[in-house]
Amino acid sequence: RRLDRDYPAKKHQRVMVDPPTDLKFKGPFTDVVTTDLKLRNPSDRKVCFKVKTTAPCRYCVRPNSGIIDPGLTVTVSVMLQPFDYEPNEKSKHKFMVQTIFAPTNTSDMDAVWKEAKPNEPMDSKLRCILEMPTENDKLIDMEAYSSPSFNDTVSQMEKRSSNVIPSLLVVIAAIFIGYFLGKFIL
Secondary structure, three states, rough: OOOOHHHOOOOOOOOOOEOOOEEEOOOOOOOOEEEEEEEEEEOOEEEEEEEEOOOOEEEEOOOOOOEOOOOOOOEEEEEOOOOOOOOOOOOOOOEEEEEEEOOOOOOOOHHHHHOOOOOOOOEEEEEEEEEOOOOOHHHHHHHHHHHHHHHHHHHHHHHHHHHHHHHHHHHHHHHHHOOOOOHOOO
């Protein structure tokens, strides 16, 4: 039987986790949906990190472990695999970011975690929130496509492509004329 006095309380996370509590994924979920998780090391020591999830078959995490140098930030991409979204089903998926100060000789990452005392790793837990786009989001997207700057860009592209075709025809005609004149003159 484990007693709380046997293990000191875990230390609070020393890396800055952004977002701090929720990983949001915006649907539709017919394709891979990616959310970034930023881990910043404000300390003056190297920090080893691991990212774990309660649903490893649903998510791909890159990188899922590594070392963060002092003062630097690592961006972790969390990719939710496509699935059939059920709006009434609540996501119970969670992520945990574990960190530990790196020993001076950090050649074997597995050994760092295996040799850690129970109270050394620090962790942050994040919930997964799945959101479907609202009608307002769809309207905003449609407005972006109907904005004057978007339409100007499209019409400029159309003009450029329409100018390319006559130029191409002139070059092809010149080649044929040159070929036939060369045949008859020589």
